Amino acid sequence: MATEPEPQGPVRRPPLRPPEQSVRERERGARERALRGAYVAAAARGMPPPTSDSAPEWLEPAMAANGIGSFDWDIRRDVLEGDLRACSILGLDPDRFDRSSDAFLALLHPEDAPVVRRRVERAVAELGQCGAYYRIVAPGGQMRAVRFRGRVLADVEGRPSRMVGFIWDATAELHKRTRADRMAVLREERTRFIKEAARALSEAVTVRDVARVFTELPLPGRPPDGLVLASLENGRLQILGATGYRREAIQPYDRAPLDARHPAADAIRTRVPVFLASRDEYRERYPDAWPRVSPLGRRSWAFLPLIAGSRPIGVCLVSFDDDRQLDSDDRILLSTLGGLVGQSLARARLHDAEHELASGLQRVMLPRRVPPVPGTTTAVRYLPAGTGLLIGGDWYDVVPLPGGHVGLVIGDVQGHDVHAAGVMGQLRIALRAYAAEGHPPAAVMARASRFLADLDTGHFATCTYAEVNVEYGVVYAVRAGHLDPVVRRVDGSTVVQPVVGGLPLGISPEEEYKVTRFTLDPGEVVVLTTDGLVEARTLDLDEGMDRLRQAVGGPLPETAKGVEPLEALADRIAAEAAESAEREDDIALLLMRWDGPAGGLPQQQLRRRIGQADLARIAELRGELRDAVSRWGVGDLADTAELLASELVTNALVHTDRDAMVTARLYRDGDGSARFRLEVEDDSDQWPTRRTPGEQAASGRGLMLVEALADSWGVEPRGSGKRMWFELTAAPG
Incomplete structure (x- = not known):
């Protein structure tokens, strides 16, 4: 029970007067009660007590008109007395009430009695005032709220002698305060809900994320029994997420044309929420849509239009299992939620469109497939950057060469945006053409550098090109500012294979590149990657290369039947990179295992x-x-x-x-x-x-x-x- 900050004191009932009293006794009793009331009123205001001749005639009628009773507690004798109104307010029978303070405290609610006792004791000790709301449990079990205010008076020696005060019924007042407190708590819950919803929706990146967040939102108060989020696509509603409905119940609405006689259509057309408080109201306002809705068992609904940039992009449905006349606060809350969801959905749709565009462009720029070359097995992976457009300048390529050789290319154009991807596409095609013409590795790299410089794009590129003699396992590698290859031996050990390096492509058109030759045994794997796999702001290159060697080395991953172990190894490397919180750049990865020529070689x-x-x-x-x-x-x-x-x-x-x-x-x-x-x-x-x-x-x-x-x-x-x-x-x- 809510209580006031001031202390509270016990209440005493007056002695019961016998029914047969003379007129003179009644007059004398009235004068005494009036005098006591004046005494109490003066004491409560800190004024000197009145004499019997100074009791105002209006005091008793005023207290009676306002339902106020008075009490007087003799502290030393521990005797409580009160007038008839005080007894009536407390629901006491004066004939059977023990007038001690303990008997009075026994009437109070168990949670309120200790509070009242502490406040009265403090008022007695300080010769001060006290007051409180407290609950009275009547003998019949009824409970009512009472409020009192009292003051402790001292005798001539300054010791506490009496407490006098007023008492009145505060049940209605307390209920009003309780409702106000409940509304304040509800408003706080709503404010907190809007903040949490805004935060969660702001973190939702994709349309799927928005649908998940919306259907999991814990609305304050009595929560709804059904939520549906749908986007508007070419005059059709596409359901993005739902909760509280069976799939087969909402399936007919998915991708169906929007019926103009449906409340969702009204909300989208007018851009104003539609609230339906009962089944009768739904049936009356939308008779054509009612037959399909009736079997679902809902009793009240809210259709919230999703608006972004003054254009409707969808609708939210919030439904309840009971008749619910939403008040203004509820409607404001739901309308605000619809606005947040609309903005988040618009942003997520734009993100998904950009991601699809970037993914499509990247797929076009990279080889659609890696051509098989007898005597070798290859595996490739591409991971877009963790932020931005998810597109970049990293690429890989496998080029069949004259004489049964194969060319391996890994490269990285500066930047990870659309411009870098465009430059990468041109450079990949040019380098592939030079290699396919049969030029030696050094000439291929030099021509590619001149080509990029002539494009005058302001970009440079790092690259490693390796020509593999498939018959003998000989590798001729050229490096232009790129990472050295990593070689996995047959026993699972790994080594970084040093390759003589030159300047990145496009910086010096006249740069001459040197070739490094090394050999492979059958079963050995060459790993080529871009720096996004091994380098970040919080990860230096040496540590990154050590991590790569650990991922490449060791036992090969266990695979299911028919799965190439090299593919499983590529998946393991890519998975560790994808899970890393340090990754900021896109990644290209190329693995080639030399199996030897088809006819076989000595070991x-x-x-x-x-x-x-x-x-x-x-x-x-x-x-x-x-x-x-x-x-x-x-x-x-x-x-x-x-x-x-x-x-x-x-x-x-x-x-x-x-x-x-x-x-x-x-x-x-x-x-x-x-x-x-x-x-x-x-x-x-x-x-x-x-x-x-x-x-x-x-x-x-x-x-x-x-x-x-x-x-x-x-x-x-x-x-x-x-x-x-x-x-x-x-x-x-």
Whole structure:
């Protein structure tokens, strides 16, 4: 029960007067009551008590007219007395009422009695005033609200002696206050609801989000029993979301033409909400629409038009299972909700349209499919940026090349907007054309850089282009300001493959790019990606590359029957990127696994062509050969193999005028031993001659070294030219 801030005191009833009183006694009683009332009134105002001769004649009629009773509590004797009106207000029988303060407190509601006791005790201690609302429980169980005000009087020595005051029935007053409090709480709930609805709808991005938020909104007061959100599309209502209705009940309305005799049509046409408080009102105002609505069991409705930019875009339906005459506050609340939903829906529709446009443009710019190339398996993924138009300049491509080779392209045009996507589309097509014409990787990259510079778009692009010799697993890679590839070995380990880098495309038209060669074993995977996967404002490049290596390495994901493991690996990488809160840029991802040619190859092989004028290539061959032998598990043979290979290749280039083809293979025997064989082929018919050089001779010792260090060696004719070879044997591991 709501109480006033001032304290409250107990109430005492007056003694019951016998029914047979003389006229003189009645007159004397009236004078005493009037005097007591004047005494109480003066005390309540802090004035000196009146004498018997100063009681105003109007006091008793005034208190009677206003239903006010008076009480007098003798504090020392703990005796309560009150006039007949006080007893009537409290519902007491004066003959059977114990006039002690404890008996009075026993009449009060259990929640109010402690409050009254504390306030009266404080007033007595401070010689002050007190007052309160409290509830009285009558003997018959009825409950009424009472209000009193009293003041404590002191005796001549300054000690508390009496409390005198007024009492009156406050049931109606308290109900009014209760209703006001309830309305205040409801208004607060409505205000809080509008704030929460506005926040939730402002965070809704798509049309589906808006429908979900609307159908889950907890409306204040008695909540509705049904909610439906529908958009207006070419004169038809498309239901976006609903709750409280069976699907089959609202299905006939979905995508159906809007009936002009329906309340939803009225709301959309007039742009004013339509409120129907009962089934009779619905039937009377919309007789043609009523037969379809009647079986649904609703009894009152609100149709709220959704307006955006002075144009109707849909309607909300709020329905109830009982007759409900919505008051002005309810209608204002629902109208405000309709406005919020309309603005949010308009924004979400624009977002969905932009997203669809961006997605369509991105699909056109990127390859529709990756062409299959025998001997390789590829997987690609594209993830749009987390914000903005969800379109960007990242791209990938797989280009079949002459001679059974395949070109892998990964690139990123600066920016992630429509302009960047347009530049990306042009550059992708140009680079693909240069590669398909058969130009070597360095020439492809240089021509693409000149092409982008000539476009004069103000954009630059990073790119990695790799040409893969599918027959031998040799990769020729060129990098223009882009990330190095990551290679996944057959055992699940990973390594970042260094590739010599150059300037991004479009910055220097005359830039010359260098080629880096590396080899793959069957089953190894090359991973090419853009920087959106490994770099962000809160993520540096080294940490991002470590994360990528962890995602690429380790056991391959378990797959269902018929699912390519490489696709599952691409899904794992993309899923980790999509779940990252650090991602801000779009991402292109290209994975290629070298399976070997269709006819198969020995388990491990390295094949290189050494140009006649490219003597520096011999040093590169030595490094590649050392790496290959180590990867094949026979690293103890690396030094000998490197030395003997240099001798045979140098012999072929010095004594002929043609290129040399170097092939290195490792064979596994049944007893667990391994046999390393290296062959050097040339087109010269000149047979090598073993000589014994003089002490000061600068050459002639090559074949002597081969004969001394190799387990076996030889020279074989091959129709046109010859083949020199040597073999090294490694003991079982």
